[in-house]
Amino acid sequence: MELSFHPYTLTLRGTFTISTYSRTTTPGILVELRHDGLTGYGEASLPQYLGETVDNAAKFLSRVDLSQFKDPLMTDDILTHVAGIDHGHCAAKAAIDIALHDLAGKIIGQPCHKLLGLDKAKAPATSYTIGIGSPDETRGKVREAAAKYKILKVKLGTDHDRQIIETIRQETDLPITVDANQGWRDPAEAIDMAHWLAGQGTLLIEQPFPREDLDMTARLSEASPIPIIADEAVQRATDIPRLHGAFDGINIKLMKCTGMHEAWSMVATARSLGMRVMLGCMTETSCAISAAAQLSPAVDFADLDGNLLISNDPFHGVTVSDGRLVLNDAPGIGVRPAERQAQTFTI
Numbered sequence: 001m002e003l004s005f006h007p008y009t010l011t012l013r014g015t016f017t018i019s020t021y022s023r024t025t026t027p028g029i030l031v032e033l034r035h036d037g038l039t040g041y042g043e044a045s046l047p048q049y050l051g052e053t054v055d056n057a058a059k060f061l062s063r064v065d066l067s068q069f070k071d072p073l074m075t076d077d078i079l080t081h082v083a084g085i086d087h088g089h090c091a092a093k094a095a096i097d098i099a100l101h102d103l104a105g106k107i108i109g110q111p112c113h114k115l116l117g118l119d120k121a122k123a124p125a126t127s128y129t130i131g132i133g134s135p136d137e138t139r140g141k142v143r144e145a146a147a148k149y150k151i152l153k154v155k156l157g158t159d160h161d162r163q164i165i166e167t168i169r170q171e172t173d174l175p176i177t178v179d180a181n182q183g184w185r186d187p188a189e190a191i192d193m194a195h196w197l198a199g200q201g202t203l204l205i206e207q208p209f210p211r212e213d214l215d216m217t218a219r220l221s222e223a224s225p226i227p228i229i230a231d232e233a234v235q236r237a238t239d240i241p242r243l244h245g246a247f248d249g250i251n252i253k254l255m256k257c258t259g260m261h262e263a264w265s266m267v268a269t270a271r272s273l274g275m276r277v278m279l280g281c282m283t284e285t286s287c288a289i290s291a292a293a294q295l296s297p298a299v300d301f302a303d304l305d306g307n308l309l310i311s312n313d314p315f316h317g318v319t320v321s322d323g324r325l326v327l328n329d330a331p332g333i334g335v336r337p338a339e340r341q342a343q344t345f346t347i
C-alpha cells in the first residue's frame with residue numbers, strides 16, 4: 001500500500017462564528033492510499049482550535065510507512081500500527097483510517113455502511129448549522145436553510161441566547177438543536193433555559209458547560225426535559241464511561257476520535273451505557289462527511305453539514321434530500337473526485 005497526501009484550504013461560504021472565535025477558511029490534508037489499481041480517499045480537517053497544524057500532521061503522515069502491509073483488509077493490524085507511531089495526531093490518523101476503509105470497501109466491492117450491517121434507508125436527517133450573526137443576518141440564514149433542511153443547529157453561549165432563538169422562531173417552526181460550545185456558566189439559569197428551549201421545539205443541548213464541569217452538567221441533565229450531549233468533553237471511546245450520568249449522550253467526530261474504526265466502537269460503548277449518539281463534524285469536504293455518514297444509520301442525531309458550508313468541495317459523495325442524508329451504493333465511503341478537482345483548491 002502506498003500513501004500520498006497534500007494540504008488544502010477549504011473556503012467557507014460565509015464567516016463562521018461561534019461563542020469563542022470566527023473564521024473564513026479551514027486548512028486540511030487529503031490522503032490517498034493506493035493498492036492494486038484502487039485508490040482510497042481520506043481527509044484530515046485541521047481547524048486551529050483542535051491544536052493539530054498542517055505541518056505537524058504532514059510530518060506525522062511522512063512517518064507512516066504501510067509498505068509492510070500486503071493486505072489492506074487487515075484494517076485492525078494496520079490501524080494498530082498507525083496508532084503506535086506516536087500519540088495524538090487524531091485528525092491525521094483519521095485521514096488514514098478513512099482512506100483505508102474506502103480502499104477496503106472498494107476491494108470488497110461494497111459500501112462501508114453495508115459492511116457494518118447498516119441499512120442506508122435509516123440514515124437520519126442532518127442538522128444544518130446557523131452561525132451567530134446579527135438578527136437580520138440570522139433571519140436571512142434561517143430563511144434559506146429552512147427551505148432545504150429539516151433540523152437547524154443553533155450556536156449559543158452568548159449573552160443574548162433567548163433573543164437568537166426568538167429571532168429564529170420568527171422565521172421557522174422547524175425543530176432545532178442548540179450548541180453552547182461550553183459557553184454557559186450558571187446551572188440554575190441553564191435549567192430554566194433548558195425548559196424554555198424545550199418549549200421552543202429544541203431537540204437537544206450540546207456541551208452547555210466547560211468540559212470539566214461534570215457535576216454542573218449532571219445537575220442540568222437530571223432536570224432537563226431534553227437530552228444534554230457531550231461534545232468538547234468527549235474524544236475517544238475511553239472517555240465515555242466517565243461521562244455516563246453527567247451527559248445523556250455523546251457527539252462523535254471522526255477528526256477527534258481517529259476515524260471510523262474508533263467511531264464505531266464509540267457507538268457500541270455509548271449504546272452499552274444507554275446513551276444517545278450523535279455524529280458531528282468539522283469543516284470538511286464530502287470525503288470525511290461521507291465517511292461519517294456511513295455510520296449514520298446507527299445514530300440518533302446527525303450534524304454532518306461541514307461539506308455544505310464550503311464553496312470548494314473537491315468530492316461528490318453523500319447528499320442531502322428533503323433534509324435527510326442520502327447514502328449511495330458506491331463501494332467504500334461512496335465518494336468520487338469532483339471534475340476540475342485541482343482548480344477547486346487554494347493550495
Ligand SMILES: [Mg+2]
Nearest residue numbers: 179206207231
Ligand atoms: Mg459542538
